[in-house]
């Protein structure tokens with residue numbers, strides 16, 4: 441499933457901070473797009489560092505700039521083209537990679553090359569070798585690679601304590617609003633042994649939360665018929681349940697969390713719910729439902745029909761009462777009637793999903809949905825999105841209020857003299873709410889603490905570190921809590 445772009449820093453300052461001095465060739469890196477694009481960026485930056493290139497934090501200090509783009513929605517295309525233009529203006533030597541690189545322009549060539557003919561080279565997503573080849577051509581690799589400067593877990597563009605783990609590339613579905621399969625191709629799953637080895641390296645490097653990503657996590661291994669691979673010398677099938685079990689085992693050895701994204705509600709997801717009930721994997725499911733009405737879902741060509749989704753959610757909650765369900769929806773899809781939309785609102789009210797994002801439908805160039813009849817005016821789409829989010833706000837406020845008085849395990853993202861911001865099992869980074877915590881000497885980024893929840897609003901929780909007796913120490917409330925660093929909440933992603 442595609443993701444709405446999450447804006448990333450215009451360079452990789454953490455990587456730059458660890459760089460070598462002086463003579464090594466310097467590469468600037470701009471990374472835009474979703475977590476899948478971020479993982480591609482991390483691989484390229486890791487390889488650059490492994491070969492002795494320095495990652496430079498500014499255009500002026502770079503010998504060449506790589507721009508990792510997103511091409512999913514029109515805004516993302518515009519943002520990526522602007523970023524390429526900026527890099528060309530500020531530096532002049534630019535290599536473009538990522539989803540936008542795979543997009544055709546009006547003359548049949550690459551859209552990027554048509555818009556910015558002076559770029560040095562353009563590749564599609566997931567193209568580490570190709571990108572490195574172009575870098576070698578335009579900025580020869582240093583003679584003596586500083587391999588020992590690369591940490592075991594590779595160079596991460598996320599904070600040190602969490603990381604995205606990409607388990608597959610591409611998608612076998614053909615949702616009518618989406619162009620991901622045409623950009624990234626059909627599903628290609630990574631062998632389970634390789635994925636678990638990467639997880640082990642990340643945990644050894646200090647990661648405390650791994651976020652499993654793909655286009656369709658439930659389909660993991662389908663393309664290779666769940667082929668058996670080896671994990672620490674044991675034969676294990678390349679399949680979602682087995683992967684969650686193995687990752688859960690490694691995570692528990694390191695006192696860390698596993699969080700699953702982009703899970704489609706296929707029957708075998710129930711097996712993963714059992715693992716959540718055991719505590720191997722966080723009780724959190726990111727399921728992109730997109731709509732409730734079967735007729736709209738049919739026009740969207742979605743893999744799950746929607747008829748049994750309410751029942752499924754209720755069954756999941758019976759297995760894991762503390763389950764958090766996050767989802768995303770599209771309002772105003774072509775042909776959506778007021779009755780269809782009312783059905784969606786009724787679904788929302790009944791399902792009581794914990795975390796929800798909603799987009800007003802916007803056509804994506806190249807998507808088959810553009811050929812559907814019944815396109816709705818922009819105002820209707822936006823009005824429905826607003827009405828949807830108003831209903832969800834009330835639900836979210838009510839659900840979060842129920843947590844007041846409870847104690848939540850929280851992973852701290854940022855801490856300072858004014859308190860800390862962290863996330864409970866219900867909060868994925870960037871897309872969900874946070875827990876604001878009153879000042880306490882034990883608070884530091886990357887640490888787990890138990891927090892007594894004292895207040896809530898429509899998005900976030902507020903609390904204080906639990907003492908040995910379980911009582912709160914300090915106080916944080918919506919009115920009094922000061923976040924140590926402002927944090928932008930991304931609306932949602934698909």
Ligand code: SF4
Nearest residue numbers: 441442611613615618
């Ligand atoms: S499942 Fe549908 S929306 Fe998601 S990547 Fe595949 S085609 Fe796109």
